[in-house]
Amino acid sequence: MKKYLIEVFRLTSEKLDYLKDIDLILTVPALAKHGDFSTNVAMLLTKKLRRNPKEIANEIISELVYDKNIIEKIEIAGPGFINFYFSPLYVTKIVKDIVESKDEFGRSKKHAGKKAIVEFVSANPTGPLTVGHGRNAVYGDTVANMLEWVGYSVDREYYFNNAGRQMRVLGESVKFRYLELLGQTLEFPEDHYQGEYIKDIAKGLIDQYGNKLVDEPADGIFKATAEQEIFKDIENTLKSLNIKFQNYFNENSLYESGKIKELLKIFAERNLSYEKDGATWLKLTELGNEMDKVIVKSTGEPTYRLPDIAYHTTKFDRGYDLIIDIFGSDHNATYPDVMAGLRSLGYDTDKVKVLIHQFVTIMQKGEVVKMSTRKANFITLDELVGEVGGDVVRYFFNMRGISSHLNFDLELAKTQSDENPVFYLQYAHARISSIFRMTKGEELQLSVENLDLLTSEEEQNLLKKLHQFQEEMLYSAESFESHRITAYLEELAALFHRFYTQCRIIGSEKKLAEARIALCTATQTVLRNGLKILGVSAPDKM
C-alpha cells in the first residue's frame, strides 16, 4: 500500500514542484477512521509556501493521479492531514504475494551485496554468562538476524582476552580449590573467583590427574583447563538460545601477528603519541577528545585501548561495510577513545555503529540483586534459561528498547511465564496449524481465487497489518530496534485472534472457507518469519 502511495506522489511531484524536495512521511494513523495511511505534507509546507494547509492539501489532492480501484477515498482532516483509504479488494491482494513468497516474504534486497560484522557477548572466559550478558547476547544475535533479513551478509564475532590479570587470578583460584580438595587448609583470597564452578573445574582435575598437579604452576594447566571448561559452558548456554558465532577472535592474536607493535610504530611516526612518566600516551586531545590517555603503561603492558584499536582495524581491513559493536552501558566511556584512534589512522568510523544497551536489573523478592562474577552472587543465564526456557528469554530481551533500563523480576518470570506475550504469539501460530489439521479432514483447500470475499472488519484489519510487515522489518533493521518486531507481531497476533473468534472456516460456504484458509496461511507465514528473526520457535502445537 505504502509503495503505491509513494509512487503516486512521485508522479505528482512532476507537476507540483514544491513536492519535489520534501520528505514524504506516510504513517498509519492510530485511529481507523483516519484512514489506512496519512500524510502531513500539507502542514509541513505551510511555512515555505505561506499558505493555509487545507488549501495546499486540496491542491495536492486535485493533482494526484491514482487508480480508483486501489485507492477508494482521499480526505482532508483535522488541521490539514491527507488521509487515504484503500479499496477492500486491493487490500486482499497481499495474501497472494505471501502465499507465493512463503518463507521469503518480507525480506528486502535493499542492502544486498553488503557485508556486516556484529561483535557481541565478548565476555572473557572467567565465569559463566550472567543474565546481564543475556541481554547483550540476545540483542546482538537479533540485530544480526535483522540485517540478514534486509540483505546483508553477516558475521557474528566474539572477541575475548585470555591473558592478563583476570585470567591469572582465575588459574590461581582453581589451584586453590584443587589444593583444598586434596586436604590442604588454605585461606581462600577474597579477591579470587568464589563461584561453585571453580570447585567443579578443580574436581575435574582431581578426577583426571589425582594429586599429580600439586607442583604445577597456576598459570599452566589450571588456567588452561579453566578457560577450556568455561568456554564450553558459554558455548552451551549460547546454543540454548540459538546463538552461534562464526568467529572467536582472540585478543592475543593481535600481539602474535605484530599488529600491536605495528600500530605503536604508526602512532609514533605520525606524532600521535608521546612518552611521559614512563608510559606512552595517545594524543586524544588533538583528535577532539577531552584528555590524552595511556596506551602503554610504564610496566610495558598496553591498556585495553591499544588492542581495541588494533582489533577494529582488522574489521576494516576485512572489508566490512557495516561494523556493529554491542556493549553494555559500562563501556560507554571507552569507545570514543577507540573511535578517535581509528579516525586518526584514516578509517571511516561512520561505518561503525556502537550500540549500547542499558543494564538489566534483577529483582528478587522485591529487592535489587547486585551482581559480581568474582563474588559469584550472580544469576547465570543458564539458570534463567532453565527456569523459563530459551524462547521466553529471547523474547523478553527483545521486547524492550535498548536505551531503557530493564527490570527483570525473577519471581514474575518464573511464576507467570504463562502470561508472557511470547505464548500469545506462539499460540496464534499453533492455532493456525490446528485449523489446517481440521480443514484437511473437511476436504477444504487453500485458494486465492476468491479473496474478494474477505470483506469483514476482522479480515480487513488483519490484511492491512500483513501489508505492513516488510516495511516494519526494514525499519527495525535499519534502526537496530528489535522491540519494534515484537510490538508488530503482538498486534498481528491480536488481530488474528479476533478474526479467529469472529470468522469460522469449517461451516462457512466453501469459497469463503478456502479464501480464509489462504488468509490463515498468510498470517502464519508472517508470524513464523517474524519469530524466526527474533530467534523464537513457532510451534504447531501447544
Added chain:
RNA sequence: GCGCCCGUAGCUCAACUGGAUAGAGCAUCAGCCUUCUAAGCUGAGGGUUAGUGGUUCGAGUCCACUCGGGCGUACCA
C-alpha cells in the same frame, strides 16, 4: 563536578522520530466455550507523561533549568 542513559496507568514497558482522543501486557472487576486449541475473545476502571519555563499551527517527543534513579569518569578490561 563532568559524560551517557532513564523517569509515561498499581507493576513492566510502547508510542512509526514533532501529529489527530498517550497505547499494550500483567494485576483488578464484569461477561463469553454442545461448533476449527478459553495459553483465546468482549467490556469496565485506572494518566497533570517527575516538576517549572520556553520553541510553534501542534510537545511524552526538541531546548533550558530543577528534582530523582542507573552506568561511567584509571598507567582495570
